[in-house]
Amino acid sequence: SQQGEEDPQALxxxxxxxxxxxxxxxxxxxxxxxxxxxxxxxxxHLILIRSNEREKHSGRLRxxxxxxxxxxxxxxxxxxxxxxxxxxxxxxxxxxxxxxxFGRGTSLIVHP
Amino acid sequence: NAGVTQTPKFQVLKTGQSxxxxxxxxxxxxxxxxxxxxxxMGLRLIHYSVGAGITDQGEVPNGYNxxxxxxxxxxxxxxxxxxxxxxxxxxxxxxxxxAVQETQYFGPGxxxxxx
Numbered sequence: 001s002q003q004g005e006e007d008p009q010a011l012x013x014x015x016x017x018x019x020x021x022x023x024x025x026x027x028x029x030x031x032x033x034x035x036x037x038x039x040x041x042x043x044x045h046l047i048l049i050r051s052n053e054r055e056k057h058s059g060r061l062r063x064x065x066x067x068x069x070x071x072x073x074x075x076x077x078x079x080x081x082x083x084x085x086x087x088x089x090x091x092x093x094x095x096x097x098x099x100x101x102f103g104r105g106t107s108l109i110v111h112p
Numbered sequence: 113n114a115g116v117t118q119t120p121k122f123q124v125l126k127t128g129q130s131x132x133x134x135x136x137x138x139x140x141x142x143x144x145x146x147x148x149x150x151x152x153m154g155l156r157l158i159h160y161s162v163g164a165g166i167t168d169q170g171e172v173p174n175g176y177n178x179x180x181x182x183x184x185x186x187x188x189x190x191x192x193x194x195x196x197x198x199x200x201x202x203x204x205x206x207x208x209x210x211a212v213q214e215t216q217y218f219g220p221g222x223x224x225x226x227x
Binding site: 030031033035040041042043044045048088090091092093097098099100101102103104105 | 171202215219220
């Protein structure tokens with residue numbers, strides 16, 4: 001079963017705008033990861049945030065984690081056409097599991 | 113390093129045929145897994161392995177078999193293909209068996225069409 005679910009399912013923005021997508025999960029986690037999938041390709045790891053971290057940055061990416069709300073957000077600042085992809089969060093299959101599962105993803109389209 | 117490789121890239125099968133999807137990694141990773149990706153369904157875990165000789169079922173294992181005789185290889189076998197198995201299949205690996213704490217490295221995928 002999928003524990004993490006991304007929202008919105010689809011997002012369409014103009015180049016230069018910020019893109020925000022969210023991930024909600026059901027049980028406690030030790031960490032949460034975000035991945036990107038370009039069309040027709042395998043997933044690529046973006047960032048991992050641990051349960052004792054509230055915010056993490058990597059280049060134009062900012063990830064937040066709110067364990068009290070069981071949610072995480074991925075912010076892409078100053079989006080580029082090359083950011084067009086699907087974005088997935090990975091969480092444990094269940095509380096205490098070491099197996100990662102993925103949600104349905106957010107499809108981001110950045111118009112040039 | 114080649115990373116995670118998958119063959120074939122694309123395959124067409126007839127209902128009832130069998131085939132093996134190959135997955136190999138050259139990073140000495142303990143953990144390997146197979147996912148299928150269908151439109152609107154995200155990635156669903158089929159089988160996984162935490163080391164040579166050890167495999168276990170994921171969310172959607174029916175109709176698929178796996179084995180892990182070496183650290184490097186993790187083939188996925190379709191015993192009798194059905195149209196419902198039309199999908200894109202991804203293999204992934206990570207350094208340790210504590211996979212949820214590790215970066216997952218994905219292969220390029222195999223597109224399977226079952227007629």
